[in-house]
Amino acid sequence: MEFEGTFTIDDVSTEEVWLALSDPVLIKQSLPGCQFLTRVEDPNDVDFEALRESAPDEDPATLPEADPEDISERAFEEGGHYAALMQISVGSVKPSFRTVVTIDEREFPAMNASGEGSATDSSFEMSSGMTLVEADEGVDIEWEAEADVFGKIAQMGQRVISPVANRVVSRFFGSVEDRLTEVAEEDDSEGLRDRVRNLL
Template sequence: MELKDEIFINAPKATVYAALNDPGILKECIPGCEELIQHSPTELEAKVVLKIGPVKAKFGGTVTLDTDGAPDAFSLAGEGQGGAAGFARGGADVTLTEQDGGTLLSYEAKAEIGGKIAQLGSRLIQGTAKKLSAKFFESFAEKVGAREEA
């Protein structure tokens, strides 16, 4: 499964990049996030509860950041286990570009799923993934933009 989108954030690139590395902001923005622990500047652990169609599961997982191109670009890779519901793993490439007094955040993500959730059908999963990523980025843009205005 692949996702690709972009969103304009009303804040400078440095502010957006800092927010993307702030576990407190990320926890507030990730749908269903119950816990987000930063073990190092490049390693995070999360507990997230998601409902995909009729399946509701608690996922525990890790995310590793590759910040070699920061603050203009970075990538992340993650893996999560949802017990009987299955697993998810994937990664994303994120690009930040200064534009019109703010920042354009673009991303391309790829994910692989298995287990019970994989049996739900790709249309349902793709639709849910798009909805969750849109919810995250809208919430993120709103929080970061509001902090910048304050």
């Protein structure tokens, strides 16, 4: 299955959107049903139960409260592997997918990733990419994804899966937009924005 679209965020810079979408903490908070998202060294040897138990009760600060330099230090790295546990409602089932994603390419303003996940009776493989394009009023996030789904969920068909995927994407980008809107509303928004631009 293939998905693609463009999500526009007004009154932001490409640098601000890039920093937000490079922050594993903000991504975890923005993805519906994501219980943790953490870097791992060996994608073939991930103890998801241990990662779930060791996940902090509270996440570190993100934009606009976090220091942009701190976000830059923990940002996704090209070639890095990241493990996540995600629960997604598909029809009448709520599988928890143990997922490992690899950042294949990351160079401003584009990032590509691939990964796979498995749950009871279901699994998937995916590749995705995004490019940030400066627009008249803000930034266009042009994104695409290709996914192969197997097992019980695959039997539900694209008619059931596509609306779920679109809902997840919409909620994800909506959450990112809300966070970036908070940046613009900060008392020292220009100072914060200058610091973000200077990181790139």
